[in-house]
Amino acid sequence: MVGGSGPSDRNNDRCFPPIRRHLVSAGLAVLSYDKRGVGGSSGDRRDATMEDLAADAVAALDFLRAQPGVRPEAVGLFGHSEGGWVVLRAATARPGLPWMITNSCPGVTPAAQERYALAHALHLQHHAQQDIDSSLALFDRLVEAGRRDATFTEVKQLVESAGRKASLADYWADVDERLWEFLKHKQDHDPGPDALRLHCPHLAVFGGRDPLVPVDESIRLFSAWACHPDRHHQATLTAEVFPGANHRIQTERGTRLAPRYLSTLTQWIKDRTPLDS
CATH class of the missing domain: 3.40.50.1820 (Alpha/Beta hydrolase fold, catalytic domain)
Known part of the structure; x- marks a missing residue:
């Protein structure tokens, strides 16, 4: 098992x-x-x-x-x-x-699965559709950043410039530099x-x-x-x-x-x- x-x-x-x-x-x-x-x-x-x-x-x-x-x-x-x-x-x-x-x-893929889970959670939490759309757009930008091998500093700035959306908190809260390196190499399996x-x-x-x-x-x-x-x-x-x-x-x-x-x-x-x- x-x-x-x-x-x-x-x-x-x-x-x-x-x-x-x-x-x-x-x-x-x-x-x-x-x-x-x-x-x-x-x-x-x-x-x-x-x-x-x-x-x-x-x-x-x-x-x-x-x-x-x-x-x-x-x-x-x-x-x-x-x-x-x-x-x-x-x-x-x-x-x-x-x-x-x-x-x-x-x-x-892990990226597609995480996006689905995020969208589902946001709908259950009754976020406004505009907030859901913007959160998913930010998630998509993070995935693309991973594909171009962006550093943790770059993606941290990306999240901060988007206003550290509360709706993305469950996905992003525990991400540090080491976890980011792991996630970006796994995301397109x-x-x-x-x-x-x-x-x-x-x-x-x-x-x-x-x-x-x-x-x-x-x-x-x-x-x-x-x-x-x-x-x-x-x-x-x-x-x-x-x-x-x-x-x-x-x-x-x-x-x-x-x-x-x-x-x-x-x-x-x-x-x-x-x-x-």
């Missing part, structure tokens, strides 16, 4: 434990780990590229495969949110992978090439009311990649949307996992790796 963005530990901020418990009770061995620089892991996540994070996932995969009582040919990958991009990249390094699950993983190189069945899970991910667009993109003539014939796609669920596939204001979510994960995995063989 690979966690999402930010300083995610092995529990992915309490998101993973109930999923782990259910999978273990169904007879599956589960491994999740602290991201670089978090919990018991060395290094720094802000220095890590997608290749680095995928290499960590592959190392975890190989470690689990080597454990006594674990059938190595049955072990797959589960990635939540940003972790979905990570396992897509990791899967390309292990062509014999039997299955892969992405959980609330955007099919769009395209999951498409990795999806096209898949050799295994893919389950893409989404919450129907995810405020962070453009679900319709993500499903459209994953479907297009699954139908591409260059895609391996074993790389089937199953998309599951849980109505009313959020980014963590939770309902009832985030108090419980969506009905059928855990059973769907378990049954889908069992259908591809029979546990009695």
Whole structure:
């Protein structure tokens, strides 16, 4: 299990434990780990590229495969949110992978996903349309600044000259020089090439009311990649949307996992790796 963005530990901020418990009770061995620089892991996540994070996932995969009582040919990958991009990249390094699950993983780039999340949040906060438009325009300028490798001093001046919009506070508040360097090199990551190189069945899970991910667009993109003539014939796609669920596939204001979510994960995995063989 690979966690999402930010300083995610092995529990992915309490998101993973109930999923782990259910999978273990169904007879599956589960491994999740602290991201670089978090919990018991060395290094720094802000220095890590997608290749680095995928290499960590592959190392975890190989470690689990080597454990006594674990059938190595049955072990797959589960990635939540940003972790979905990570396992897509990791899967390309292990062509014999039997299955892969992405959980609330955007099919769009990080920049497009962040823009969608910002627009959604501003509408929920009932900002005036003029303020929403100007905030998104400023966000677009920051993305373009990242593409031309602008320094943190330059973008800080850009934000200050725009009046440090309160509506952009959630996105910009914690950005410092080091985080800016990380964000600008990550912002245009395209999951498409990795999806096209898949050799295994893919389950893409989404919450129907995810405020962070453009679900319709993500499903459209994953479907297009699954139908591409260059895609391996074993790389089937199953998309599951849980109505009313959020980014963590939770309902009832985030108090419980969506009905059928855990059973769907378990049954889908069992259908591809029979546990009695």
